[in-house]
Amino acid sequence: MIAGGSAPSTRERNPERSRERILDAALKEFAAHGYAGARVEAIATRAGLNKQLISHHFGGKRGLYESVMQERRLKGGGELQGATAQVPETLAMFFDRARTDPEWVRVLLWEALEEPEPDAHLPALGERRSRYADRVAWIEAEQGAGRLPADLDPTLLLLTLLGAALYPVLLPDVCEVMTGSRPDDEAFAARYREHLARVAGHLADPAAG
Structure with a gap:
């Protein structure tokens, strides 16, 4: 049962919308519990859908996880897409994307902590290498x-x-111990963005041009 007392629906009036709901719910579940700890039943409950639809759309938990890694991480800025600006602006963009996308950060940390399954591979490894x-x-x-x-x-x-861009976000407790602030503090964020821009400016090669 889900909140409100109604059972998850097995009917799909809009299959694409159902798929999107499952992906949104799965991102939250994988961020909270990692791949090993996430439960298909919990994902279905979050989505308000029957767990059979997860098998229908994704072939099971592994397929759903790979779809989350490919689609939802990119949708929210995960994998840090879009490095088209010059270095100072892009470093600040990387920092901001990470600090405003905590679910992606948690998924990233779970990926680093968990032992891969014997027959598993990094989701869409070829695509990630290309990016x-x-x-x-x-x-x-x-x-x-x-x-x-x-x-x-x-x-x-x-x-x-x-x-440099991601360290405070990945280790917010260390950030707070060292600076007295956490990365979600707006005053610290402004200070760190300026710092990243200055660091990047100091890296410029004076001999070029």
């Missing part, structure tokens, strides 16, 4: 334009910059 390859190409373009040091490995530099 990160695009970001490495963006770093290379910024290096070519003189806005990042040209003598640094672009892939490792991307990891470094993402780490």
Whole structure:
């Protein structure tokens, strides 16, 4: 039973809407409990639908998880899409996307903590590699334009910059211990955005151009 006392529906007047409801509910469940702890019944209850529809649309829990990782993480900014601005603006954008998308952050942390199933693979691994390859190409373009040091490995530099942008969000307790503020505090967020922009400005290669 769900809130209000009505049973989850097995009827689908709008299959696409049902699929979207399941994905929204699954993101919340996976963020709260990780893949191993999430329950299909709980996802169905959150969606207000019968759990049979999860098998119908996604083939089961694993297929649903992979769809969440591919679709919902991207919808909310997960995987940090859209690195089209110059470095200072983009680092601030990465920080803001992470701090305003706590469910994605929790899913990301669960992915790092959980042991993968023996027959499991990272969801849409090829697509994720392609997206990160695009970001490495963006770093290379910024290096070519003189806005990042040209003598640094672009892939490792991307990891470094993402780490700088995301660390306070991934470890908010450490952030609070060190600064007295949490990343969801607006005053801290403004201060950290300015800091990221200044760090990126100091990385500009003065010899270029």
